[in-house]
Amino acid sequence: MSKYESIFHDILGKIDSHELNAGDSLPSERELMGMYDASRDTIRKALNLLIQNGYIQKSKGRKSIVLDTKRFKMPFSNIESFKEVAKALEETTVVTEMVYLDCITPDERVKNALNIKGNTKVWMLQRVRRLSGEAVILDTDFLNADIVKGLTKEIVENSLYEYLEDVCGLNISYADKIITCQSITGLDEKLMDLNSYEMVVNIESYTYLDDNQIFQYTISRHRPDKFRFEDRARRMHSV
Amino acid sequence: MSKYESIFHDILGKIDSHELNAGDSLPSERELMGMYDASRDTIRKALNLLIQNGYIQKSKGRKSIVLDTKRFKMPFSNIESFKEVAKALEETTVVTEMVYLDCITPDERVKNALNIKGNTKVWMLQRVRRLSGEAVILDTDFLNADIVKGLTKEIVENSLYEYLEDVCGLNISYADKIITCQSITGLDEKLMDLNSYEMVVNIESYTYLDDNQIFQYTISRHRPDKFRFEDRARRMHSV
DNA sequence: AAGTGGTCTAGACCACAAA
DNA sequence: TTGTGGTCTAGACCACTTC
Numbered sequence: 217m218s219k220y221e222s223i224f225h226d227i228l229g230k231i232d233s234h235e236l237n238a239g240d241s242l243p244s245e246r247e248l249m250g251m252y253d254a255s256r257d258t259i260r261k262a263l264n265l266l267i268q269n270g271y272i273q274k275s276k277g278r279k280s281i282v283l284d285t286k287r288f289k290m291p292f293s294n295i296e297s298f299k300e301v302a303k304a305l306e307e308t309t310v311v312t313e314m315v316y317l318d319c320i321t322p323d324e325r326v327k328n329a330l331n332i333k334g335n336t337k338v339w340m341l342q343r344v345r346r347l348s349g350e351a352v353i354l355d356t357d358f359l360n361a362d363i364v365k366g367l368t369k370e371i372v373e374n375s376l377y378e379y380l381e382d383v384c385g386l387n388i389s390y391a392d393k394i395i396t397c398q399s400i401t402g403l404d405e406k407l408m409d410l411n412s413y414e415m416v417v418n419i420e421s422y423t424y425l426d427d428n429q430i431f432q433y434t435i436s437r438h439r440p441d442k443f444r445f446e447d448r449a450r451r452m453h454s455v
Numbered sequence: 456m457s458k459y460e461s462i463f464h465d466i467l468g469k470i471d472s473h474e475l476n477a478g479d480s481l482p483s484e485r486e487l488m489g490m491y492d493a494s495r496d497t498i499r500k501a502l503n504l505l506i507q508n509g510y511i512q513k514s515k516g517r518k519s520i521v522l523d524t525k526r527f528k529m530p531f532s533n534i535e536s537f538k539e540v541a542k543a544l545e546e547t548t549v550v551t552e553m554v555y556l557d558c559i560t561p562d563e564r565v566k567n568a569l570n571i572k573g574n575t576k577v578w579m580l581q582r583v584r585r586l587s588g589e590a591v592i593l594d595t596d597f598l599n600a601d602i603v604k605g606l607t608k609e610i611v612e613n614s615l616y617e618y619l620e621d622v623c624g625l626n627i628s629y630a631d632k633i634i635t636c637q638s639i640t641g642l643d644e645k646l647m648d649l650n651s652y653e654m655v656v657n658i659e660s661y662t663y664l665d666d667n668q669i670f671q672y673t674i675s676r677h678r679p680d681k682f683r684f685e686d687r688a689r690r691m692h693s694v
Numbered sequence: 695a696a697g698t699g700g701t702c703t704a705g706a707c708c709a710c711a712a713a
Numbered sequence: 714t715t716g717t718g719g720t721c722t723a724g725a726c727c728a729c730t731t732c
Contacts, residue, residue: 218720239667244698255722257496260699273628275665276699277730283667389512390689397636397656397679415654415679417636426514428478428522440636440654445684447632457701483717494703499718515718516711 220261223252227262231271231282241279242272270448308348314372315407316342319361326358329422329433337361341372344407351409352439363431387426394420395445404437417443459500462491466501470510470521480518481511509687547587553611554646555581558600565597568661568672576600580611583646590648591678602670626665633659634684643676656682 217225230236243251248259263280266272274280322330322338330338338358345353357376359367364384371379380386398418400410410416416437423432456464469475482490487498502519505511513519561569561577569577577597584592596615598606603623610618619625637657639649649655655676662671 220720246698257723258721261720263699273663273665273667274699275626275628275730276728278666278698280699281667387514389514390687393684393686393688395634395682395684395686397654397682415636424512427517428512428520443634443636445632445634447634447686448629449632450629459701485717496704497702500701502718513718514711515709517717519718 219252219254220258221265223248223254223259223262224265226252227266228269228271231285236282238282238284240282242282244279267450309346311346311349312373313344313346313351314341314369315344316340317367317369317372319367322358326433329430330358330360331430332360339364339367341367342407343372347442351407352442354404354407354437356435358433360429360431363425363429386431389424389426389428391421391423393422397440398437408437408439410439413439413441415440458491458493459497460504462487462493462498462501463504465491466505467508467510470524475521477521477523479521481521483518506689548585550585550588551612552583552585552590553580553608554583555579556606556608556611558606561597565672568669569597569599570669571599578603578606580606581646582611586681589678590646591681593643593646593676595674597672599668599670602664602668625670628663628665628667630660630662632661636679637676647676647678649678652678652680654679 227236227242236242242248242263245256245259245263248254248262249256252259263272263274267274271283271285272280273283318340319337320340321335322332326332326338326340332338339361341357341359343355343357344351345355347353363386364380367379377388381388396418397415400414400416404410404416408416417440419434419436419438421432421434421436422430423434424430466475466481475481481487481502484495484498484502487493487501488495491498502511502513506513510522510524511519512522557579558576559579560574561571565571565577565579571577578600580596580598582594582596583590584594586592602625603619606618616627620627635657636654639653639655643649643655647655656679658673658675658677660671660673660675661669662673663669
């Protein structure tokens, strides 16, 4: 781990353990230089991580302030596995059930989404997510089979992302998401416990690797009462 | 404008004008140092802005790559005024109609949301957004009246954020958002053209200033067929 | 006036990717 | 082997906030 990352984790630990509380000021950057025996640039990199993860707020001329991070757990706000999200919802039981897995020849829509030109095959998999027994999420994934090898039921039902990152050694870089509302389909009705709901929240994700290759296209359909998206948007520079 | 910002804008211009296209490599950081007569740190700050805004992708050992930015316009992904969003939807006419404006004594819910302890008053305002004539969005805003002074119908119907930033000199820092789906209320039915829709997408926003004061609480209700949220989530360091 | 974060510089070494 | 981005250092000046 780099020096600035370990400083980041150290300060984060002080926030989590309430050695630093919401509203408190951090030591100044020059004080932190002495405390961690680091250059100002290294301290500033650590503070930038704290900012990016929503833990502190800076403003010119003032000391940095610790923010209140309790309002949100932000489970869906970044790229992460369903298991991590599930951990945050401790009161509910979470089960993932695979309903389909095959290596298929993609249709035009999927070829287009995954930017496939030739005869590359694609893993298609469908999973139902049950919260406290109710089937409330239906995920359909398409993965480029030139990049991802040897998917099995066990991998898919446990943690796909662990397999992709730790076993396949893929470096996931970023994901584009589009959230809309859509009318339910016959498949939704068949696989989900929709009760009387007539719409679902539809989340399309396009996931990219380090080298800018797209490797995964996902359609995630959520029953509206179980959908929740949280986000902290920092002010960006104008474009 | 700082040096790194002007370098950012210069490179951005080359992407927009297709002097640099999606998939192209940028010059190396050391080459850019010469081109812009800048230090490596300054170049790297400019490149970080390009990354944060989704224009390029870096990876170690390789040159940086220009990304495809056409997939998204990301109108709702950051804090910005409705006018900016509207500009992106050129094909539709957009009208904002104020339906309520008053300086009120807040109830417990609003006091809690705005972190108000004493007798501070609050601006409450409601606006209906019409796309091509249809009332599809209903916004209800609460603004701390100790911070925001002198709201009028004209300000509200034009650009509230321009007034807050340029006239009041407020520095908006970040906003927390929670997106859920909810059943419609009588007020929704009265003020919006809901057709037969029975649910709306509900976006609660808490907007903070530079000094970590919360100054605005907003509830924005969208007819589901007109709702769309786009996001590019970069891989963050683990926490 | 003193202290803070923001910007900028110049130089060094490392790990990784590609030729 | 060469070039790339990633990390780290030390020092300087500025604009802003607070006292």
